[in-house]
Amino acid sequence: MKIHMTSVFVDDQAAALRFYTEILGFVKKHDVPVGEADRWLTVVSPEEPGGTELLLEPVGHPAARTYRDALVADGIPLAQFAVGDVKAEYERLRGHGVRFTQEPLEMGPVITAVFDDTCGNLIQIATEA
Template sequence: MKIHLTSVFVDDQAKALRFYTEILGFVKKHDVPVGEQDRWLTVVSPEEPGGTELLLEPARHPAARTYRDALVEDGIPLAQFAVDDVDAEYERLSALGVRFTQRPVEMGPVTTAVLDDTCGNLIQLASQPR
């Protein structure tokens, strides 16, 4: 068994696609119209194009919004992405205008930082020393 797909609820799929591809560096894998205004829209890591897909799912369901908004209010990231060097990613993304709610912090063997994805979610970046 392996994880094939996971999702983040987003306010605007087009805006999310721009952020996740142009800013974070993911690549679009699937973009299939579903209904009149939604899409089955997934991105993957360019390092693992056959790896786990991230679905940029519309946050239309009231429970999704309540859950997501409660996490943001409490400062809890919805997802975590692995990077080679959190400090370097923090510098790169900050230069692109990304807002961080947590600067890089060493937590034992892991360094983490938390960013606002501009689509309603907090995302944690994490790296471990090699």
């Protein structure tokens, strides 16, 4: 068994696609219309194009919105991405105007930082110290 796909709930799929590709550096993998306005929209790491996909899922269901918004209100990230160097990635993303809710922080064997993905979620980046 392996993780094939996971998702983040986004307010606007087009804006999410721009942020996740142009700012974070992911690559669009699937973009299939489903319904009138929604799309089956996934991105992957350019380092692993056949790897785990991230579904940029519309936050249409009220329970999904409540869950996501409660996590943000409590400062809890919805997802975590591995990076080679959290401090360098923090500086790179800040240079693109990304707002961080937690600056790089050493926590035992890892360094983490948390940012707002502009689509309604908090995302944590992490690397082993």
